Amino acid sequence: xxxxxxxxxxxxxxxxxxxxxxxxxxxxxxxxxxxxxxxxxxxxxxxxxxxxxxxxxxxxxxxxxxxxxxxxxxxxxxxxxxxxxxxxxxxxxxxxxxxxxxxxxxxxxxxxxxxxxxxxxxxxxxxxxxxxxxxxxxxxxxxxxxxxxxxxxxxxxxxxxxxxxxxxxxxxxxxxxxxxxxxxxxxxx
Amino acid sequence: xxxxxxxxxxxxxxxxxxxxxxxxxxxxxxxxxxxxxxxxxxxxxxxxxxxxxxxxxxxxxxxxxxxxxxxxxxxxxxxxxxxxxxxxxxxxxxxxxxxxxxxxxxxxxxxxxxxxxxxxxxxxxxxxxxxxxxxxxxxxxxxxxxxxxxxxxxxxxxxxxxxxxx
Numbered sequence: 001x002x003x004x005x006x007x008x009x010x011x012x013x014x015x016x017x018x019x020x021x022x023x024x025x026x027x028x029x030x031x032x033x034x035x036x037x038x039x040x041x042x043x044x045x046x047x048x049x050x051x052x053x054x055x056x057x058x059x060x061x062x063x064x065x066x067x068x069x070x071x072x073x074x075x076x077x078x079x080x081x082x083x084x085x086x087x088x089x090x091x092x093x094x095x096x097x098x099x100x101x102x103x104x105x106x107x108x109x110x111x112x113x114x115x116x117x118x119x120x121x122x123x124x125x126x127x128x129x130x131x132x133x134x135x136x137x138x139x140x141x142x143x144x145x146x147x148x149x150x151x152x153x154x155x156x157x158x159x160x161x162x163x164x165x166x167x168x169x170x171x172x173x174x175x176x177x178x179x180x181x182x183x184x185x186x187x188x189x
Numbered sequence: 190x191x192x193x194x195x196x197x198x199x200x201x202x203x204x205x206x207x208x209x210x211x212x213x214x215x216x217x218x219x220x221x222x223x224x225x226x227x228x229x230x231x232x233x234x235x236x237x238x239x240x241x242x243x244x245x246x247x248x249x250x251x252x253x254x255x256x257x258x259x260x261x262x263x264x265x266x267x268x269x270x271x272x273x274x275x276x277x278x279x280x281x282x283x284x285x286x287x288x289x290x291x292x293x294x295x296x297x298x299x300x301x302x303x304x305x306x307x308x309x310x311x312x313x314x315x316x317x318x319x320x321x322x323x324x325x326x327x328x329x330x331x332x333x334x335x336x337x338x339x340x341x342x343x344x345x346x347x348x349x350x351x352x353x354x355x
Contacts, residue, residue: 022258026251034246048246048253055254055271120242142241167199171227175232 007071011062025054029072032143033079040083041090042128050086054079073153076140080154084132104110126176134169157178194224227245272340276333283329 001013001020007028011020033054038047057078058065065074127135133155139153148159148166157165200206200216218224 019255022255023251026254030246030250033243034250035241038244044244048250049245051246052250052253052257056257056261057256059258105225119237119239123242139241142238150331163199163203164195165235167195167202167231170202170231170234173238174227177234177237178230 008067011065011071014059014062024058029075033075034189036076036079036136036139036143037083039127039135040080040132041087044084046086046090047083051079052082053086054082056080057108067154073150077154077156080136084136087132117146123179126173126180129176130169130172133165135176137162137166138173139167191221191224194218194221198224198228202231268340272337276337277331279333279336283326286325 001010001018001024003024004026005021007014007025010021010025010028014025029104030051033051033161034047037050037054038044041047041050054075058075065071130138136155137151140146148162151157151162152159155162197214197217200220201211206214215228305350
């Protein structure tokens with residue numbers, strides 16, 4: 001199987017029983033699928049299981065996949081639905097140490113002092129404060145600069161609704177980031 | 190924040206608007222300081238965020254999916270086999286009942302064990318098809334087909350597992 005085979009070629013090969021193609025398709029999309037589930041669930045183990053389930057559902061119903069939508073749109077829709085269902089089933093919400101960390105005063109005065117890891121940590125923390133719909137929209141929007149049309153295909157919301165929800169979600173994210181990073185980095189925000 | 194300002198902000202944050210339109214919208218916002226602050230907050234936050242970090246699943250991710258996929262395929266094959274087996278068994282049983290005697294003895298009514306009744310009738314291959322036995326045959330075959338159909342519908346629903354986003 002060629003490494004640059006299109007998603008559609010891989011799908012055809014999988015339907016014909018090619019297991020190498022399954023591996024290639026998973027490799028190609030697992031990072032984004034996992035990230036999307038992680039942003040909704042805020043828990044690595046749960047996110048891994050949700051993205052697992054989503055891939056299994058997708059593989060199992062590949063023969064039903066119609067080529068009229070991008071494969072990623074179809075796959076992400078399954079990931080979002082699976083993750084949201086899982087989140088709703090979760091009886092105990094983990095009030096983990098992130099809440100304690102949230103109270104920390106982060107003493108930096110320059111963006112350059114923030115390592116990539118720290119930056120990601122604080123972005124993740126702010127995202128985890130959003131509800132699942134807001135987190136989904138934000139994640140999709142900043143993923144590969146997804147268009148509103150693609151987000152519409154994944155979430156099922158109409159365009160205008162997405163724009164309004166996106167604005168509110170971005171505003172909340174900005175507020176959470178601002179609160180998390182406190183006054184020391186106000187200059188950065 | 191005024192509802193009107195929110196509408197402007199929604200449009201302002203659309204990546205596809207022109208610079209001229211952006212300037213125009215910003216000037217319309219001028220009187221609503223809360224809205225301007227919100228806009229500034231979002232723009233600055235986005236500068237800070239840059240590209241959203243992409244997370245990586247564990248190294249055993251692919252193996253887990255493949256293993257799950259193989260299990261599903263095996264289970265599906267087993268279920269299909271079992272369904273066909275039940276369908277065929279029902280049909281064979283129906284044939285035995287129907288061809289083993291006339292309509293009055295087509296179904297067991299005495300208290301003798303079922304297997305014995307069937308065995309007793311098997312040698313009697315006098316074909317006495319009548320509307321009653323034909324009806325029984327059709328009913329049992331339909332039941333077999335129905336089982337196969339239900340299995341297919343149920344397995345498809347389980348695969349999709351999609352629901353509205355809400």
